[in-house]
Each structure stands twice: as C-alpha cells, then as structure tokens.
Amino acid sequence: MATLQVYQAQALKHLHEGGPVQGVMQELRAATDFALRATKVMARSLGQVMSTVVVQERHLWLTLAQMADVDKAHFLDAPISQGGLFGDTVEDFAQQFSAVQEQTEALKHILPRRDSATTITK
DSSP, X not given: OHHHHHHHHHHHHHHHTTOOHHHHHHHHHHHHHHHHHHHHHHHHHHHHHHXXXXXXXXXXXXXXXXXXXXXXXXXXXXXXXXXXXXXXXXXXXXHHHHHHHHHHHHHHHHSOOOOHHHHHHO
C-alpha cells in the first residue's frame, strides 16, 4: 500500500509539473485501482479474521464452562450476533433454567418428602 501511495504521489507531482497528461493519468488510474483492490481484499480478510476470533472465543468459553454437552450444543447452534458473545441465547437459556427451577420448586411442595430419619428407623 505504501509503495502504491508513493507512486501515486510521484504521478500527481509529475502531472502537476506539466508532464504528458495521457500516460500519467493512465498510470494514476491503474495505481488507484490497485490500491482500492488491496483495500477491499484487506477488509474482507479482516472480517474473516474477526469472525474466526469470535468463534474461538465462544469455543473457549464453552470449553471452560462446566455444563452438560446438551446445553453446550444449544449455545453452539446459536447464531453469532453483534449484541454479544452469544446474543439473546444466554437470556433464553436463563429463562428456561428459571422455568425449570420454578417447576421443581412447585413439585417439591406437591409431592410428599420422605424423611431420612423415619426410613432408617423403620
């Protein structure tokens, strides 16, 4: 990129000094085209690298988390969003966990509990 910019500056200087217009303009267009192509490829590559980093960060987080493989699969299947590492998936998972916890609490009140002391003495 720096080489193309130096070449563009030299061509513009030559054009400003009154050199042959047609040849310099053609070379200036070519240098500008190469610079734009290089910028486009660099932006595309940067996007690919960023997406790879996000996927690796998600994988690392899930590897370090102590949760069941079924739950990990739920997070791995979630789309990548700009809102956060897992987007709305964490909130959905927390809501599901809260619902299951509420159901468990409700069942504890309905079902009779067996005391460990009464079952041992009998």
